[in-house]
Amino acid sequence: MAGLESxxxxxxxxxxxxxxxxxxxxxxxxxxxxxxxxxxxxxAIPPPNVTGALHMGHALNGAIQDALVRYHRMLGRRTRWxxxxxxxxxxxxxxxxxxxxxxxxxxxxLGREAFVQRVxxxxxxxxxxxxxxxxxxxxxxxxxxxxxxxxxxxxxxVARVFVDLYxxxxxxxxxxxxxxxxxxxxxxxxxxxxxxEVTDTLYxxxxxxxxxxxxxxxEVIVATVRPExxxxxxxxxxxxxxxxxxxxxxxxxxxxxxxxxLPIIGDEYVKADFGTGALKVTPxxxxxxxxxxxxxxxxxxxxxxxxxxMTDLAGPRxxxxxxxxxxxxxxxxxxxxxxxxxxxxxxxxxxxxxxxGRRIEPLxxxxxxxxxxxxxxxxxxxxxxxTVRIHPASQxxxxxxxxxxIRPWCISRQLWWGHQxxxxxxxxxxHVALTPPEGDGWRRDEDVLDTWFSSALWPFATLGWPQTTPxxxxxxxxxxxxxxxxxxxxxxxxxxxxxxxxxGEVPFSDVYVxxxxxAPDGRRMxxxxxxxxxxxxxxxxxxxDAVRFGLLxxxxxxxxxxxxxxxxxxxxxxxxLFNASRFVLMHVDxxxxxxxxxxxxxxxxxxxxxxRAKQQTAERLEGYDxxxxxxxxxxxxxxxxxxxxxxxxxxxxxxAADAEARASVSxxxxxxxxxxxxxxxxxxxxxxxxxxxxLRSASDPELLxxxxxxxxxxxxxxxxxxxxxxxxxxxxxxxxxxxxSVGCAPRLEVPVRLEAPGYEQTGGLLARMARLRLAGExxxxxxxxxxxAVPGGSVAVLDVSGLDLxxxxxxxxxxARRLRSEIARAEGKLANAGFVAKAPPAVVEAxxxxxxxxxxxxxxx
RNA sequence: GGGCGGUUAGCUCAGCUGGUCAGAGCGCCUGCCUUACAAGCAGGAGGUCGCUGGUUCGAGCCCAGCACCGCCCACCA
Numbered sequence: 004m005a006g007l008e009s010x011x012x013x014x015x016x017x018x019x020x021x022x023x024x025x026x027x028x029x030x031x032x033x034x035x036x037x038x039x040x041x042x043x044x045x046x047a048i049p050p051p052n053v054t055g056a057l058h059m060g061h062a063l064n065g066a067i068q069d070a071l072v073r074y075h076r077m078l079g080r081r082t083r084w085x086x087x088x089x090x091x092x093x094x095x096x097x098x099x100x101x102x103x104x105x106x107x108x109x110x111x112x113l114g115r116e117a118f119v120q121r122v123x124x125x126x127x128x129x130x131x132x133x134x135x136x137x138x139x140x141x142x143x144x145x146x147x148x149x150x151x152x153x154x155x156x157x158x159x160x161v162a163r164v165f166v167d168l169y170x171x172x173x174x175x176x177x178x179x180x181x182x183x184x185x186x187x188x189x190x191x192x193x194x195x196x197x198x199x200e201v202t203d204t205l206y207x208x209x210x211x212x213x214x215x216x217x218x219x220x221x222e223v224i225v226a227t228v229r230p231e232x233x234x235x236x237x238x239x240x241x242x243x244x245x246x247x248x249x250x251x252x253x254x255x256x257x258x259x260x261x262x263x264x265l266p267i268i269g270d271e272y273v274k275a276d277f278g279t280g281a282l283k284v285t286p287x288x289x290x291x292x293x294x295x296x297x298x299x300x301x302x303x304x305x306x307x308x309x310x311x312x313m314t315d316l317a318g319p320r321x322x323x324x325x326x327x328x329x330x331x332x333x334x335x336x337x338x339x340x341x342x343x344x345x346x347x348x349x350x351x352x353x354x355x356x357x358x359x360g361r362r363i364e365p366l367x368x369x370x371x372x373x374x375x376x377x378x379x380x381x382x383x384x385x386x387x388x389x390t391v392r393i394h395p396a397s398q399x400x401x402x403x404x405x406x407x408x409i410r411p412w413c414i415s416r417q418l419w420w421g422h423q424x425x426x427x428x429x430x431x432x433x434h435v436a437l438t439p440p441e442g443d444g445w446r447r448d449e450d451v452l453d454t455w456f457s458s459a460l461w462p463f464a465t466l467g468w469p470q471t472t473p474x475x476x477x478x479x480x481x482x483x484x485x486x487x488x489x490x491x492x493x494x495x496x497x498x499x500x501x502x503x504x505x506x507g508e509v510p511f512s513d514v515y516v517x518x519x520x521x522a523p524d525g526r527r528m529x530x531x532x533x534x535x536x537x538x539x540x541x542x543x544x545x546x547x548d549a550v551r552f553g554l555l556x557x558x559x560x561x562x563x564x565x566x567x568x569x570x571x572x573x574x575x576x577x578x579x580l581f582n583a584s585r586f587v588l589m590h591v592d593x594x595x596x597x598x599x600x601x602x603x604x605x606x607x608x609x610x611x612x613x614x615r616a617k618q619q620t621a622e623r624l625e626g627y628d629x630x631x632x633x634x635x636x637x638x639x640x641x642x643x644x645x646x647x648x649x650x651x652x653x654x655x656x657x658x659a660a661d662a663e664a665r666a667s668v669s670x671x672x673x674x675x676x677x678x679x680x681x682x683x684x685x686x687x688x689x690x691x692x693x694x695x696x697x698l699r700s701a702s703d704p705e706l707l708x709x710x711x712x713x714x715x716x717x718x719x720x721x722x723x724x725x726x727x728x729x730x731x732x733x734x735x736x737x738x739x740x741x742x743x744s745v746g747c748a749p750r751l752e753v754p755v756r757l758e759a760p761g762y763e764q765t766g767g768l769l770a771r772m773a774r775l776r777l778a779g780e781x782x783x784x785x786x787x788x789x790x791x792a793v794p795g796g797s798v799a800v801l802d803v804s805g806l807d808l809x810x811x812x813x814x815x816x817x818x819a820r821r822l823r824s825e826i827a828r829a830e831g832k833l834a835n836a837g838f839v840a841k842a843p844p845a846v847v848e849a850x851x852x853x854x855x856x857x858x859x860x861x862x863x864x
Numbered sequence: 865g866g867g868c869g870g871u872u873a874g875c876u877c878a879g880c881u882g883g884u885c886a887g888a889g890c891g892c893c894u895g896c897c898u899u900a901c902a903a904g905c906a907g908g909a910g911g912u913c914g915c916u917g918g919u920u921c922g923a924g925c926c927c928a929g930c931a932c933c934g935c936c937c938a939c940c941a
Contacts, residue, residue: 011904012901012903225941226941274940278940278941281941283941291941349941401867401937404937405936408937488936519935556877557877559878561869561870561935562935566877566889566890568875568889569876572888575889578904579903581900582901583900584900586900586901588900589900590900630878645900736906736907739907740908743895743906743908749895749898825884832921837920837921838883838921838922841922842883
């Protein structure tokens with residue numbers, strides 16, 4: 004017990020490291036792989052980037068998952084929270100490359116093998132950071148079985164999936180227009196691209212019409228924001244329904260600067276009312292044109308290379324120029340040669356790489372793709388049939404919509420850090436298998452897989468799939484996946500697809516999509532904007548419990564601003580619980596723990612309120628309603644347990660109090676406090692664990708983290724007592740307000756006569772908490788000098804001197820005025836024939852009762 | 865261009881199937897070092913619930929329109 008009484012504040016920084024140690028050495032977080040998955044509780048953490056550091060999103064999701072995991076562990080389920088990190092191809096490679104540049108070398112200089120070794124070394128050095136940070140948050144992950152998406156057996160699983168899908172015809176290689184990210188030097192998927200609004204120049208360029216009759220237009224004018232790509236034009240398209248242009252279909256134009264003849268084709272994609280109604284078609288450098296090109300069997304010319312420079316095909320004048328330089332040069336040339344008809348500023352959205360921030364260059368290139376339609380259908384059905392439940396439901400609609408419009412996924416990346424494709428080539432031969440081909444002359448495909456390809460296997464590959472392991476039996480399918488909205492498609496949908504395809508089961512039954520935490524000013528939290536708040540700084544300042552509570556309290560189904568006040572509130576809660584516990588331990592011997600023994604009305608009240616808090620907290624956690632779970636605990640601890648119950652029982656704890664009263668209140672206090680600690684533990688594990696160490700009796704488990712969730716005691720529910728005490732509390736507050744307004748000395752005991760029903764059991768409570776002395780029979784007719792309205796009637800103040808009676812009078816009048824207006828409103832309502840006739844009888848009855856009560860109160864004044 | 869969500873006290877947000885729903889925390893004001901907690905306690909001020917209509921006996925709560933704000937999806941050169 005030493006340590007708890009000696010401080011008046013909860014000191015997180017002193018307590019947390021010690022508790023983390025105890026948790027980790029207890030083995031509680033690393034359950035035995037036994038029992039069926041349906042009975043166990045299993046969560047696979049969204050693996051953070053191996054080189055990453057804990058940010059607010061991790062902290063929020065960590066708090067959410069840990070609340071769920073701790074709650075279910077306390078319910079007695081075998082609970083495993085699988086921890087691990089993602090190799091995060093582009094992100095990690097970019098980071099290591101940056102450090103190479105600082106050393107004056109480069110990836111290319113090192114060569115692939117040495118570079119990959121460097122990344123592994125980097126991972127050795129920095130990979131543990133985020134795992135340590137999860138510990139500081141108090142996350143009860145299974146740290147003994149940490150996984151990494153490049154682990155040897157994980158890599159085997161990835162290769163196996165690739166090979167299977169290839170042989171099933173779902174993975175194929177194709178020349179296709181991809182999002183080329185010049186920053187990372189790799190193709191990236193559609194989901195890694197973000198549009199940004201930019202203002203470019205829209206140029207009108209004249210393409211001379213070949214064989215134009217003297218009486219017709221001599222040229223076709225096209226509009227473009229990327230004139231440099233005209234060098235790769237292979238057609239001009241018009242809408243066949245466009246009267247101005249339809250007659251041109253089948254004719255030809257001459258491409259300026261290049262002098263190539265281009266056919267004029269008809270395609271309904273072209274908007275007659277946009278620009279000039281004629282579209283230059285560049286299948287090699289524009290996604291739409293690529294589609295048009297496929298429909299019309301056009302050539303795909305490339306004038307831009309993967310290095311972002313113009314290729315030989317661009318012609319001697321432009322070869323080797325950067326794209327932006329080429330644009331200037333092409334416009335210059337067009338102007339010189341008289342083909343430029345107009346130019347004007349034009350604002351539109353263009354794709355940028357999520358990773359490198361560079362503008363995407365659409366290029367035709369030979370890549371590996373995955374056909375998604377066949378996998379998407381069962382994944383959609385899983386959600387439609389609620390085999391996978393997405394919370395909130397609005398996110399399920401987004402998920403389904405995305406799956407309906409799904410397109411092939413470009414899965415190859417031109418990187419060195421990742422799962423290299425299990426593909427070998429020799430001449431025209433292609434070998435796709437788990438093992439290299441026999442014989443000489445084979446060359447392995449240099450590309451690696453999109454990181455999300457391997458993460459899609461996370462829930463089962465972390466448990467040993469494709470082997471049938473005890474872990475897989477015990478913990479797959481997992482129970483819930485908690486994640487941010489932005490990776491619903493990138494990751495969640497793909498896990499469902501892969502899970503169904505390769506295990507025949509959905510990877511999780513529930514998906515909780517949590518808020519994105521914005522900066523307090525509503526902007527994105529980001530390092531580059533300087534709007535980021537480091538959760539570890541917050542933990543240092545306020546404690547992990549405070550941060551966890553705060554994050555849960557601010558979470559909601561939509562984006563929220565970071566609220567330091569909520570963290571402060573959490574800190575207050577931790578401190579409050581700590582001090583309440585100190586108080587209890589100062590007066591009660593925890594070894595003398597006994598069953599609760601309600602003796603007084605406040606005992607029955609708090610025990611009943613505790614039952615409700617237990618039920619409510621469980622419901623809210625199970626319903627993914629974390630903010631109300633957290634705030635509800637706060638309300639119970641402050642608003643009921645500390646503000647009222649502890650104050651109410653103080654007299655019974657005095658040494659002077661009789662032994663029976665002390666025994667009763669001791670049992671009740673210990674019961675309420677220990678169950679409250681358990682209730683709060685999933686949200687604020689540290690402070691509750693710390694108190695538990697001092698409070699526990701011999702029969703309790705050593706760690707609260709390993710204790711059971713308090714069982715329901717329906718026999719302790721007592722609604723009449725709840726009502727009576729609630730009414731008494733209101734009365735106390737009314738009297739305190741009155742005392743304050745009339746300048747009544749805080750300590751002065753005021754003689755009063757209670758003139759209201761409903762306080763039969765709570766009169767003593769009322770008197771003590773409001774510092775009143777209740778008059779006996781002998782003063783039944785003593786004159787009142789003032790009156791205080793309380794629920795159901797009034798308190799008549801007798802013979803008290805030194806008060807501001809004017810203020811008292813004003814207060815009475817204020818009460819009366821309020822009552823009269825409420826009475827008038829109730830009367831009006833009841834006088835309304837429509838209300839009486841159409842409202843449900845119970846509502847009308849309630850209104851009548853309310854009116855009667857109000858009249859009684861007014862009367863008493 | 866579609867779709868979704870938001871607009872409630874100075875700030876950040878709660879308000880379940882329409883009838884004590886006008887709330888919380890923080891901030892602010894007043895008074896208290898009351899022997900668990902001054903990171904505390906008690907009291908108080910503060911909102912025509914974005915705007916306009918409608919449905920209803922009754923509307924922050926339902927419907928329509930509008931105005932802002934945010935997010936997602938989308939190939940208009």
